[in-house]
Amino acid sequence: MHMIFFDMNGVILRWPVPIGTTINAQYYKKVLLDKLRPAIRKNRPGLLESGILFHHDNAPVHTARAVTDVLAGYKWELLEHPRYSPDLAPCDFHLFPKMKEHLRGQRFETEEDIIQATKVAIKNLDKCSYVTAFKDWLQRIEKCANNGGCYVE
DSSP: OEEEEEETTEEEEEEEOOTTOOOOHHHHHHHIIIIIHHHHHHHSTTHHHHOOEEOOOOOHHHHSHHHHHHHHHHTOEEOOOOTTOGGGOHIIIIIHHHHHHHHTTOOOSSHHHHHHHHHHHHHTSOHHHHHHHHHHHHHHHHHHHHTTTOOOO
16 A cells, blocks of 8 residues: 655655555654655755645544644645545545556566556656646535535536
């Protein structure tokens, strides 16, 4: 499994979660502190100073006090994720299907083979894919808001 953080310009951080690792609030907090923030500083110079609009779903890991305290300390603006709407994550409905197109039909011998193929698949996504993912996501969020919090395809 991978944690992928991206913006409209592409992937900021792709973090492979070791097999057998449970993603709990402490693990997610550590990724935010030790991996994501340095990756933003390295890959998107100036973004931390100009302000970050951050979105993740409302899974318990993301809403845990340890995580919300870190994000509040960063002073990042958080986009609220509608309750009971796991299908509104940009990766799920646009980026992962595009990435799967590149991986379809391949067989992998090792975990490292999977990681390398995933890296290549992510690199093959053009900027247009990320922009489209965000536009589609915004349309879905608006539709959900207009339906009183329910998303209906």
